[in-house]
Amino acid sequence: MGVSKDNKARITVLKLFIIGLSLLYASRLFSLQILRGAEFEARANRYAIQSVKIPAARGEIYDRTNTIPLVTNDEAFSVELVPAELPALKREQVFEGLAEILGIKVTEIHRKIPASYYHLYQRITLSSSATYQAIIKIAEQKEDFPGVYWNSRPIRRYLDNSSLSHIIGYVGEIGRDEYKLLYNKGYSADDIIGKTGIEKYYDSILKGQDGYLRTTVDVKGKNLAGEAERLEAPVPGQKLILTIDTQIQKTAEKALGNRMGSVIVLKPDTGEILAMVSYPWYNPSIFLSTNAGEEYLKLLNDPNKPLLNRAIQSSYPPASTFKTVLTTAILEEKAISPKATITCNGAMEYGSRTWNCWVHSPGHGPVNLQEALANSCDIYYWTVGRDNLGVEKIISYAGDYGYGKITGIDIPGENAGFIPTPRWKEESYRERWNPGDTMNLSIGQGYLLATPIQVANMMAMVVNDGVVYKPHFLKEIRDGDTGALIQSARPEILTDSSISTATFKTLRDDLRSVITHGSASVPVSTKAVMVAGKTGTAEIGLKDRWHSWFAAFGPYGAKPEDQIVVVTMVEASNPWEWWAPYASNLIFQSIFAGQDAETAAKAINVDLEGQHLRGRAE
């Protein structure tokens, strides 16, 4: 085929490109190797800047008064090895020596430094929590440990090893997957990183900026005498002031005692969490020990799930506390006159079964809305929920209160709970939603699930006339060195409901009547503060055992900024003692009478060890 003129021109363009490219690259090589060859040669002989990381101290964590430290740092050392600087003949000997001094297994060292790493000139961390004594031992026999280096590396010290563990969390070596995700955010492969809680959520603030010591070494990696070392000082992480009140936290911890469950104390006008306890807890310091892996496995396999923060990560049927939502809906929708009565005989027939009120025959008698809430009459709410409100309205009000959605609290792993809908039931059970389901939903049973923090937000909304602030633990961020205030957390509105203030006013009165002459009049005996709230006893299919809830606020009638919300949830896995209202009673007494837990317990005549009850109470 003859090459046309046009084709020839096109090929010429390509030929010129190649000629140009070869000239460009040749001249670049000429410039690098001939013109600047001496410069690069000098640099190659001398130049090899080795940089050694100086880890920054992690930010400290304090309580809300900025006086009581919760987490600080301890001096410790990391021990690192440069495999290529270790002669093959001495390898085993050095590994064994290090294993003994550092208290780790030789196999562990082999795992960290496999044969394929033997030629690497990179520092590989063998231990990040070596003691000063261990370092002294290595330093004394430096000649026997070629290629071994150490570095100051502050480690975490958890001053409170009890219930704060769920809030603060713990730290550990960055995982391979975490590192991939955080690659661009200033993390390196040997970083210590927050794994849960505040340590994880605010890791970027706590972390600080690592410093570097850059030394000039020769091609063999030896430090060159006379060459200046350049130091980039590390910047310590910022200090966090939490909203936690250590006094209240201790009280809440004691009030709950050794019962599986959780307590939340919340300031409704800001969303600040004053205390949050989830039992059982764990000791965060174990994650810093050399056998952190085993300890972690132990915690993971513990049937009581101590790693779980039950206040935000567990969801339960909210039971009668949910009648607060129903009451709101009834008042706001004017579904039935608050004065109208429904007669409770202790049981009602619906569908093919008998529905028993928690007070069996003779029942509550004729009750209006306030009396129904005060005494937690199931018959009233079943009837009104089914006949006057209907499922869609209940779902809508539950959504307004924040059920079924995470609250956005500033620690990770929150559970969203669950609001069942007719559509959901049809899709997952291939069954129609029937009025019986609406009845169950009306008393907070059935498929409905809520976390304690959602129940606390419900009470906060009642106190605030419809506004809920995002619950949070962070109060202030302060400079790690000087302690100067950098940023104060501002309350953030999570929900601003359109429900009328009149409804909330009536609701607060009705909730107060629960204490004055309703179901909680016996357990909530404190005289220190006027409490309003709602009990809840959730059936979960165990005989003689129920989840016990008490969601409350006080002082009743005070301005929102003076009030607190207390939610206590005691799981059915504990022996039944209707403990939630008693625990809340103790917390209110302690806070408002200014007493510690033991004194408060005496004042209100409660035995912290517990009590034995037979039969269900609301």
Next chain:
Amino acid sequence: MRHIQLPKFISGLDYVILMVCLLLTGIGIASIYSAGIDSEGVRFSNEYSKQILWAVSGLAIMIAALILDISRLKDYTLFAYLVILLILIYTRFAGRVVNGARSWLGIGEYGIQPSEFAKILTILFLARYLDSSEQSSSFKRLVMSSIIIGIPVLLILSQPDFGSALVFFPILIVMLHVAGIDKRYILFILFSIVCTFLFLMLPLAGKYFFSTGNILDLFFQRPGYAIMLSGLFLIALVLSLWGWLVFKKRYYFWLSYTFSILDLSIAIAYAGHKVLKEYQIMRLMVFLNPNVDPQGAGWNILQSVTAIGSGGLIGKGFLQGTQSHARFIPQQSTDFIFSIIAEEWGFIGGLFLVGLFCFLLYRMLVVLSSTKDKYSMLVCGGIFGMFTFHFMINVGMAIGIMPITGIPLYFISYGGSSLWAAFMAIGFLLGISSRRYRM
């Protein structure tokens, strides 16, 4: 078997190309051997022996490719193209992850990278399309060719293997050029690529390359501005397209042309920012000034340039490099193989290698200009584009004037797939060359 014929054209073979390729392979094996030795002189890698294995089997592949008369087999190219697409899809989901990309298929220690062969099979199919569509408009050919290239590119990007995906663009450009597409369209692609890179880099350039408080950085700190500007460009494109369709005026065409380039590159750059991580974009631009990140992305470049520069005129001698040998330069045997050669053999060695490569590329163009049919010519063009790009980027990266994209230097870099692909491509090229006088 009409299309399998060996003995007749042994005499017509382009022995110059063959010899150059064998010489390059030999240089490669020696360099890989050198890269596998640490600074104490102890060998820690036997990659070189594997490379010998790849080279011997690669020669067999080359002979097989040489025997096939591809211009008689062009009706099968669609089939081959579809098969390699299926393999790429399979690799995407079930392949092995190497260096962060799900790009390998293999058993045990050995594996292949289907993307290497996807390049060649795509060249064959695209050549077939361009050959058969001479009557169509330039615009239609451009769009169709872009689609043919685009599918494997997207699949390879999703692995994600950015470097391998990039190679398809020079292939497309050279083949369109050889096919005689209107220059405006070729320039359109070139400008779009340049603008895309520009828009990809601008936000980070503002952040790292200029003093703090520069206009560029301030601009990108307010995302609203960038969105507004993109919106304006989009409106401008719509208006000028409308003007072109209604008034058929020439300057409306050029306005549409300009704004299409801008809008298209903004869209791709935006997608790029979503898909690529910041450090990946940094790697692309850090060659402009490696000192902005001397410990991170700039490290390789600084080390490579130091190694090359310190080689001087005659080099430090075989196995005598001080900077190389895995001491300071990662990926010594693949991405940065050129730096060990230039360090140990100096300017003379470096120049020899650059000269040898450019000679090979030039020789490919000679073959291209003497082909017997358009199809063969297009295949040569594609192979030329592929080799040129690999050479330009790999060596350019080592000498610090091209972005770090991690693509191998054909025949030299360690790796079975790239060596096989190189031999296969050369096999096709030699076959075309020796059949040039026969119809």
